Amino acid sequence: MKLKTLFKPVAGIALSMTLATSALAETTMRVASWLPPTHPQNAVVLDTWGKWIDEATEGRVKMVIEYGMGHPKTMFDLVEDGVVDASWSVHGYIPGRFKLTESVELPNLNASAEAASVALWRVSSKYYKQANEHDGLTLAALFTHGPGQIHLAEPISSLSEMKGRKIRLGGGIQGALGERMGVTPVGAPAPKVYEMMQQRVVDGVFIPAGEQKTLRLNEVTKQLVLLPGGMYTMSFAMFLNPDFMAGLSQADQQAIMKVSGEKLSALAGRAWDAGDAEGLRVAKEAGVSILEVKPGDPIDREFQAMIKGMDEDYLARVADRDVDATAALKELREIARNYNP
Numbered sequence: 001m002k003l004k005t006l007f008k009p010v011a012g013i014a015l016s017m018t019l020a021t022s023a024l025a026e027t028t029m030r031v032a033s034w035l036p037p038t039h040p041q042n043a044v045v046l047d048t049w050g051k052w053i054d055e056a057t058e059g060r061v062k063m064v065i066e067y068g069m070g071h072p073k074t075m076f077d078l079v080e081d082g083v084v085d086a087s088w089s090v091h092g093y094i095p096g097r098f099k100l101t102e103s104v105e106l107p108n109l110n111a112s113a114e115a116a117s118v119a120l121w122r123v124s125s126k127y128y129k130q131a132n133e134h135d136g137l138t139l140a141a142l143f144t145h146g147p148g149q150i151h152l153a154e155p156i157s158s159l160s161e162m163k164g165r166k167i168r169l170g171g172g173i174q175g176a177l178g179e180r181m182g183v184t185p186v187g188a189p190a191p192k193v194y195e196m197m198q199q200r201v202v203d204g205v206f207i208p209a210g211e212q213k214t215l216r217l218n219e220v221t222k223q224l225v226l227l228p229g230g231m232y233t234m235s236f237a238m239f240l241n242p243d244f245m246a247g248l249s250q251a252d253q254q255a256i257m258k259v260s261g262e263k264l265s266a267l268a269g270r271a272w273d274a275g276d277a278e279g280l281r282v283a284k285e286a287g288v289s290i291l292e293v294k295p296g297d298p299i300d301r302e303f304q305a306m307i308k309g310m311d312e313d314y315l316a317r318v319a320d321r322d323v324d325a326t327a328a329l330k331e332l333r334e335i336a337r338n339y340n341p
Helices: 002-025 040-056 072-080 100-105 113-131 173-181 190-198 242-246 250-258 261-285 298-306 310-317 325-337
Strands: 027-032 061-066 086-090 138-144 148-152 166-169 184-187 204-208 223-226 235-240 289-292
Touching: 027 040, 027 072, 040 061, 040 250, 040 261, 061 250, 072 086, 072 235, 100 113, 100 138, 100 235, 100 310, 100 325, 113 138, 113 261, 113 325, 138 261, 166 173, 166 190, 173 184, 173 204, 173 298, 173 310, 190 204, 204 261, 235 242, 235 261, 242 250, 261 289, 310 325
Parallel strands: 027 061, 027 086, 166 184, 166 204, 223 289
Antiparallel strands: 086 235, 138 235, 148 204, 148 223
């Protein structure tokens, strides 16, 4: 009896040590996000990536998504400085640093977000990587949202009517389009757009159709102008802190990267495509006027005339990057337009 009594605490200590060791072996991966939790980027993409990582590392790395950590442009610094372990953001919010990725934002790509995202990842791996635009970060994915369209508080019948209207622009190629269209640009993060349109701080926004639902723009939009293939796409990156990665075992580092890259890029693009289809449905149900422009329509001809020379302007901007940007742009469009998942 005495032996049994003595053994029980020892067994309890051993069990406690085992649990403590198990707890220490589990790493929490803190990911900062800046769109609402219900947005597909969080509810679908990050949630799925977290499950992939959990499975790939056999439960040793667990993702936690954190919100309210600032403007999306600060996400790059938060990860580089180790405040969080990973995040995602818009290249266009950091002008001058990210130039090459603008190739996927140019008009007339005419591809889904999934196709554009896969094309951007492949072309970046082949051409852009050597320019080190993501230096200080471990790149996990590159992707785009769906075609950017025009959401307006008051309708138009031609692009010439856009001149002077206050339009929220999100950086990158949007800025060049706004300038050519003659709008008055207003800068703000996407989550602020609803309030700005409701209070008429802006007259509209360039953004994908999916935000009719996720940002509730169907409540403040009178007209949604859909151009063929959209006006542009916006490029994003998902990235990790290199020191966080270095603190993991080689096996877990490899496991995370195996469920990242092209696989994660495709997932992100696919989620944006699904969100756009849902946003368009919600807009129609809410009674938003949909102006669906067909190729060759007067507004399409206006747009095609307006964007002449944008490819050449882009190639001139990236001439200092010492990559074959002309070949990269051609290949990116070929991959995107011929993509078959």
